[in-house]
Structures are given as structure tokens and as C-alpha cells.
Amino acid sequence: xxxxxxxxxxxxxxxxxxxxxxxxxxxxxxxxxxxxxxxxxxxxxxxxxxxxxxxxxxxxxxxxxxxxxxxxxxxxxxxxxxxxxxxxxxxxxxxxxxxxxxxxxxxxxxxxxxxxxxxxxxxxxxxxxxxxxxxxxxxxxxxxxxxxxxxxxxxxxxxxxxxxxxxxxxxxxxxxxxxxxxxxxxxxxxxxxxxxxxxxxxxxxxxxxxxxxxxxxxxxxxxxxxxxxxxxxxxxxxxxxxxxxxxxxxxxxxxxxxxxxxxxxxxxxxxxxxxxxxxxxxxxxxxxxxxxxxxxxxxxxxxxxxxxxxxxxxxxxxxxxxxxxxxxxxxxxxxxxxxxxxxxxxxxxxxx
Amino acid sequence: xxxxxxxxxxxxxxxxxxxxxxxxxxxxxxxxxxxxxxxxxxxxxxxxxxxxxxxxxxxxxxxxxxxxxxxxxxxxxxxxxxxxxxxxxxxxxxxxxxxxxxxxxxxxxxxxxxxxxxxxxxxxxxxxxxxxxxxxxxxxxxxxxxxxxxxxxxxxxxxxxxxxxxxxxxxxxxxxxxxxxxxxxxxxxxxxxxxxxxxxxxxxxxxxxxxxxxxxxxxxxxxxxxxxxxxxxxxxxxxxxxxxxxxxxxxxxxxxxxxxxxxxxxxxxxxxxxxxxxxxxxxxxxxxxxxxxxxxxxxxxxxxxxxxxxxxxxxxxxxxxxxxxxxxxxxxxxxxxxxxxxxxxxxxxxxx
DNA sequence: TTGTACGCGTTATCAC
DNA sequence: GTGATAACGCGTACAA
Numbered sequence: 001x002x003x004x005x006x007x008x009x010x011x012x013x014x015x016x017x018x019x020x021x022x023x024x025x026x027x028x029x030x031x032x033x034x035x036x037x038x039x040x041x042x043x044x045x046x047x048x049x050x051x052x053x054x055x056x057x058x059x060x061x062x063x064x065x066x067x068x069x070x071x072x073x074x075x076x077x078x079x080x081x082x083x084x085x086x087x088x089x090x091x092x093x094x095x096x097x098x099x100x101x102x103x104x105x106x107x108x109x110x111x112x113x114x115x116x117x118x119x120x121x122x123x124x125x126x127x128x129x130x131x132x133x134x135x136x137x138x139x140x141x142x143x144x145x146x147x148x149x150x151x152x153x154x155x156x157x158x159x160x161x162x163x164x165x166x167x168x169x170x171x172x173x174x175x176x177x178x179x180x181x182x183x184x185x186x187x188x189x190x191x192x193x194x195x196x197x198x199x200x201x202x203x204x205x206x207x208x209x210x211x212x213x214x215x216x217x218x219x220x221x222x223x224x225x226x227x228x229x230x231x232x233x234x235x236x237x238x239x240x241x242x243x244x245x246x247x248x249x250x251x252x253x254x255x256x257x258x259x260x261x262x263x264x265x266x267x268x269x270x271x272x273x274x275x276x277x278x279x280x281x282x283x284x285x286x287x288x289x290x291x292x293x294x295x296x297x298x299x300x301x302x303x304x305x306x307x308x309x310x311x312x313x314x315x316x317x318x319x320x321x322x323x324x325x326x327x328x329x330x331x332x333x334x335x336x337x338x339x340x341x342x343x344x345x346x347x348x349x350x351x352x
Numbered sequence: 353x354x355x356x357x358x359x360x361x362x363x364x365x366x367x368x369x370x371x372x373x374x375x376x377x378x379x380x381x382x383x384x385x386x387x388x389x390x391x392x393x394x395x396x397x398x399x400x401x402x403x404x405x406x407x408x409x410x411x412x413x414x415x416x417x418x419x420x421x422x423x424x425x426x427x428x429x430x431x432x433x434x435x436x437x438x439x440x441x442x443x444x445x446x447x448x449x450x451x452x453x454x455x456x457x458x459x460x461x462x463x464x465x466x467x468x469x470x471x472x473x474x475x476x477x478x479x480x481x482x483x484x485x486x487x488x489x490x491x492x493x494x495x496x497x498x499x500x501x502x503x504x505x506x507x508x509x510x511x512x513x514x515x516x517x518x519x520x521x522x523x524x525x526x527x528x529x530x531x532x533x534x535x536x537x538x539x540x541x542x543x544x545x546x547x548x549x550x551x552x553x554x555x556x557x558x559x560x561x562x563x564x565x566x567x568x569x570x571x572x573x574x575x576x577x578x579x580x581x582x583x584x585x586x587x588x589x590x591x592x593x594x595x596x597x598x599x600x601x602x603x604x605x606x607x608x609x610x611x612x613x614x615x616x617x618x619x620x621x622x623x624x625x626x627x628x629x630x631x632x633x634x635x636x637x638x639x640x641x642x643x644x645x646x647x648x649x650x651x652x653x654x655x656x657x658x659x660x661x662x663x664x665x666x667x668x669x670x671x672x673x674x675x676x677x678x679x680x681x682x683x684x685x686x687x688x689x690x691x692x693x694x695x696x697x698x699x700x701x702x703x704x
Numbered sequence: 705t706t707g708t709a710c711g712c713g714t715t716a717t718c719a720c
Numbered sequence: 721g722t723g724a725t726a727a728c729g730c731g732t733a734c735a736a
Binding site: 367369370371381382385386389415416417418419420421422423424 | 712713714715716
């Protein structure tokens with residue numbers, strides 16, 4: 001044996017490799033390689049194939065994906081970059097992506113930016129270093145260095161949920177403008193006039209579209225949002241929603257009739273803040289969200305929101321990625337998935 | 353140039369490699385490798401180091417992690433296997449793990465079993481094929497082939513949340529027995545006697561410990577759970593909780609005073625099912641959960657449950673993994689993190 | 705149908 | 721301190 005000297009603590013079992021299978025079955029290892037890899041069906045004699053396969057499974061041969069990747073320049077792994085997996089919008093996207101890519105042998109590398117702009121670029125670089133075959137970016141900003149970096153490196157990118165300003169990035173999005181305009185229209189038609197809005201940083205297409213959706217609906221009814229009825233959050237969390245709502249309530253002597261929140265987590269925070277201030281929802285003040293994350297029908301009061309088909313978006317993104325992987329020359333396409341209005345108890349109808 | 357003939361559609365930019373940096377800076381590529389890698393600080397002349405570094409950054413050199421992995425037999429990647437990322441217990445664990453391992457350059461490969469037992473073993477094999485340096489298994493069953501496979505392959509494994517029957521697997525767990533016993537004791541001391549329980553498959557230590565915790569508390573008070581007050585769920589979802597609760601309510605003419613649910617999602621399903629049957633919670637029936645996932649304080653009624661320090665468990669698991677990675681001979685250790693009782697509105701105090 | 709030989713981009717171990 | 725060279729395990733053009 002030409003094995004390296006084994007230390008006493010050699011825990012890691014020596015992996016059986018192609019040449020082991022080869023010598024055990026009396027053929028050259030290149031033959032083993034051909035037998036074991038799909039796509040060489042008819043080109044090998046059946047008896048040899050059978051013997052090799054038997055020996056391979058007996059020895060418990062598992063191909064070394066790293067060596068294979070080095071040779072083929074494809075790792076069959078893809079990256080998914082999100083702000084924070086603890087935000088409930090991301091898990092359905094992950095499982096949607098996984099459901100279409102895992103059957104093709106792809107593994108998913110998950111990275112959280114923690115809302116950091118440097119972290120995002122850093123993650124792309126680290127994933128590029130690992131030669132991921134493609135990257136799903138769910139943190140895409142309107143102008144995003146990470147997107148440029150992927151283009152520059154030639155790494156297939158599919159933007160999920162969001163889109164760049166140019167619109168030239170392959171993307172699967174929710175139609176946030178439509179959703180928020182519809183929701184706002186409903187709110188106005190319910191008799192609300194004094195409307196407050198909590199918006200997110202406008203460098204994200206989702207945040208921008210939602211805010212534009214609100215404004216479009218209001219304009220159409222001759223309304224607008226005065227400065228003291230506008231609040232901002234930096235990230236999507238209940239705490240941020242609570243903070244922003246308190247700021248909103250402190251900004252004017254009389255509280256607004258309704259607060260339109262950029263998403264559900266913010267809305268939940270808003271409900272908390274209103275309670276803290278002694279306001280009943282929706283008797284004293286109405287509140288709406290966006291996304292329809294799990295449990296929004298179970299909270300008190302049940303949240304009126306816009307339902308996004310997150311898993312479906314994830315699946316569509318996965319399918320789009322597979323297309324780009326097999327045909328890198330495909331022009332960038334953007335797919336928009338329409339959401340649905342979900343009306344529950346958190347919005348009061350002033351007309352009744 | 354000795355480049356291979358470029359097709360018109362050569363999207364993937366040719367990566368700059370060590371030899372490119374080398375020829376551009378007039379040194380041998382092995383020297384470049386030494387310069388760029390930490391651990392060779394003083395062993396290289398400053399002027400060469402400086403020049404090489406300059407050239408490297410100018411050319412935008414990024415090390416090829418795959419090639420490096422092939423040589424070093426370490427991918428600096430680890431796997432995390434969960435039932436389903438959509439279960440809110442897992443994201444905090446992921447971010448806990450990531451927070452301690454990412455700074456050391458580790459990337460996380462996430463795999464969902466979808467509650468499949470074959471899928472679990474399959475995931476381990478696929479991850480082993482990718483030469484992950486270690487695996488976090490959150491789906492560990494009391495007797496688990498995936499654990500054995502890891503041992504057999506010599507892959508460092510840290511079990512998260514659960515433990516094997518032998519207890520000889522490195523693990524970071526919640527003290528489920530303590531938590532459920534404390535919760536049940538509280539319920540009994542609130543005057544409840546007719547207690548129903550929804551339990552999960554007993555091949556998971558979490559499910560087993562929780563059920564044993566319930567029984568221990570009841571035995572101590574001379575109580576037990578009759579067969580018609582016991583229901584089973586196969587997985588952790590609201591739908592399953594709803595189904596099990598309906599079975600429970602149909603199993604006897606009079607409904608129980610309280611339903612102790614194996615976890616929060618089941619409890620939320622139980623609340624739904626009770627409402628469907630016209631039962632008010634907690635006026636007509638009390639309900640408890642376990643885990644204290646997000647929003648459990650916001651639902652109607654706020655859920656009494658047991659708070660698990662999930663992120664802390666994830667961090668501890670990450671730290672434990674780093675230990676095993678640097679010292680594979682470390683004996684298996686199990687760390688238990690104590691949870692906290694969280695009493696809210698879903699449990700009625702019958703003594704008042 | 706099967707064997708030969710080279711290369712994927714690093715790291716490690718020699719010399720010098 | 722630096723250069724040359726051999727692996728790491730696999731895939732594949734080419735020869736046989």
C-alpha cells in the first residue's frame with residue numbers, strides 16, 4: 001500500500017475513488033468513470049458495466065464532486081442571497097427554488113447579508129470563488145454593484161422579488177405596484193382620507209413600487225400624503241415598525257385614520273405601537289400590511305394585506321435559472337406574478 | 353495567447369488564476385500562492401510581496417476555492433439538514449450557525465428533507481460527495497442511519513435540537529423534558545384535570561422528551577392521559593394541528609379542558625379547529641404550545657408556550673462544530689439549553 | 705469497446 | 721526567499 005502514514009487519530013475514512021473501483025474490477029479507471037456517468041449508455045459492454053457497477057456499490061463509491069467540478073468547471077451548486085432568513089418571506093422562496101433545482105442535482109448555498117450593502121458584494125465574491133453555477137439575488141437594489149459584479153464575472157444571475165433600475169436583469173417579481181394600488185384604492189373606497197404610510201428605503205424596487213402604488217391610487221382620488229403622515233423604516237422587522245409608528249403618532253396631535261405599511265412585519269409592529277398608545281385596531285385606527293406571511297390570519301386583529309405567491313415565485317426563479325444555465329445567451333427576461341388582495345379585520349370600513 | 357477558441361457566446365469570463373498573476377509580476381506562481389495566503393508572513397521579501405499583491409488586486413484575482421479544496425481536502429463548507437425551512441424554528445438556528453462559522457470562511461449548504469427519511473440519508477450522501485467539512489443535522493432521529501453514515505464516512509456531525517438514543521452524538525439541544533414538565537405542572541396547578549395531548553412521532557428526542565415531560569408532571573399529580581385524549585401528528589404544521597384537534601374533539605362527547613400541543617404550529621391549528629367547532633379559546637378550552645416562534649404573542653389569543661433560545665442553540669452548535677473541526681478526537685458532548693415558560697392568554701386559570 | 709495521457713488551479717515538498 | 725514539480729480525483733480527446 002502506498003497510503004500516507006496514518007496518524008492514530010485518523011478519523012476521516014479514506015474515501016474510495018475511481019481507481020479503487022477500477023483495480024477491484026480489473027478495468028481502467030477511465031472505464032469506471034464512463035460506466036458510472038450518465039450519458040455513456042450504449043458505449044460500454046453490458047457485462048463490464050454490470051460488474052463495475054456492482055463493485056462500485058459494494059465499495060460504497062461516491063464520486064468526488066470537488067474533483068469533478070475542477071475538471072468540468074461546474075459545481076452544480078447555486079447561491080441564494082437574502083437579507084435575513086428570519087424574514088418569513090424567504091423560506092418559501094428557498095423551498096420553491098430547491099424544489100426545481102434539487103432534482104437536477106443542484107445544491108443551494110445560502111447567504112444572509114444582514115441588510116449590509118458591503119456584505120452583499122462580499123457574498124457574491126465568496127460564492128464566485130466557490131464557482132457556483134449561478135446566483136439568486138433577493139436583495140437586488142435598483143443600482144446594485146453585486147449585479148454588475150456577476151455580469152462582469154459572467155455568473156448567471158436571477159433576481160428574485162426585486163429588479164434593477166435598468167430592468168435588464170433576469171428577474172421574477174411580484175407585481176407590487178398593482179398590489180399596493182389595489183389595496184390603497186380599497187382603503188380609499190372604504191372612506192379613509194387621512195392616510196399615513198410607512199415606507200422602506202427606495203433603493204429597492206419592491207419598496208419603490210409599493211410606495212408608487214399608494215401614490216397612484218391616492219392621486220387618482222385627488223389625495224396625497226403630507227409629510228407628517230410619512231414614516232420610514234430601514235429594515236423589515238416588527239421593532240422597526242413599532243418605532244416608525246410611534247414616530248408617526250408623535251408627529252401630529254391627531255392620529256391618522258389608517259396606516260398603510262410596506263409589509264406585514266412592519267404592520268404587526270404598528271399594531272403593537274398603536275396598542276401601546278391606547279389606540280384600538282381597527283376601531284380607532286386601521287392598519288394594512290403586505291406579503292401575507294403565515295399567521296397573518298391568526299393575529300389580533302387579522303391583518304388585511306396582499307398575498308404574494310412566494311413559493312411560486314421561487315419555483316419560477318428556479319426554472320428561469322435552469323434556462324439560463326443551459327442557454328447563457330438567452331436575453332434577460334422579467335416575469336411578474338400577480339398578487340391577491342386579502343381583506344381581513346384590520347381595516348375598518350368607514351362607510352358602514 | 354494560448355486561449356481555447358472563444359465561441360461568440362463566451363459569456364463566462366476567463367478567471368484570472370495564480371499563473372496569470374505570476375507572469376504579470378515576474379515570479380513563479382508558487383510564490384504568488386505563498387504571498388496571497390496567510391501563514392507565510394515573514395518568509396517572503398517585502399518588495400516581492402508588495403508587487404505581487406498589487407498585481408493580484410489589479411487583475412482582480414480571486415482564488416479558486418474548488419482547486420484549493422481538491423488539494424487541501426477541505427471545502428470550508430458545512431451542511432445544514434432540516435425538515436423544512438418553512439418551519440420557523442429553523443431560520444434562527446441557521447443564522448446562529450452562520451454567525452459563528454461565516455467569519456471563519458465557512459459557507460452553509462442547506463438541505464430540506466421534507467420529513468422524508470430516505471431524503472435525509474440522501475442529503476448526507478450528496479453533501480459527503482461535495483466534501484463538506486461537517487454536517488449539522490436538525491432532523492436526527494433516535495435511531496438514525498444518517499448519523500451512522502456520517503460516522504462511517506468520518507464526517508464531523510453536530511446534532512441540533514435533537515439527540516440519538518445512545519446519546520453519543522455531539523449535540524446541542526433544548527431541554528424539552530424540563531420545559532414540558534414545567535408547563536404541564538403549571539396547567540395542572542391552574543386547576544385543569546381533563547387534559548388532552550397532541551404528540552409527534554416518538555422517534556424524535558424532542559417529541560419523546562416533551563411527551564415524557566407531560567407524563568411526568570401528570571404522574572406526579574396522580575393523573576394520566578386516557579387514550580381518547582391523545583392525538584398524533586406526523587409533521588409540524590397548522591394543518592396537521594387542525595386535523596389532529598378535530599380528531600380529538602370527535603373522539604369524545606365532551607371536549608377536554610385543555611389541549612397541550614407538541615409545538616406552536618400545532619397549537620395554532622388547534623385554535624383554528626376549536627373555533628371551527630364553536631369553542632372559544634380559552635373560555636371553553638385552553639391551549640398551549642411549545643417553541644415560542646415569532647408572533648405567538650400577537651395571535652388571538654396570545655399563546656402560552658415555552659420559549660426556546662433557538663439562535664443561541666445555533667451559535668452553540670456552530671461553536672461546537674468549530675471545536676470538532678479543529679480537534680476531531682474530542683469526545684462527543686451534549687449541551688442542553690434551558691427554555692423558559694411563557695404564560696399568555698391561551699390558558700385559562702380555573703382556580704379564579 | 706477500452707486504455708493512455710493530459711489538464712483543471714491549487715497546495716505542499718522538494719531543491720537551490 | 722524562491723523556483724520547480726508532484727500530487728489532489730476526475731473527465732475526455734485521442735489512440736488503439
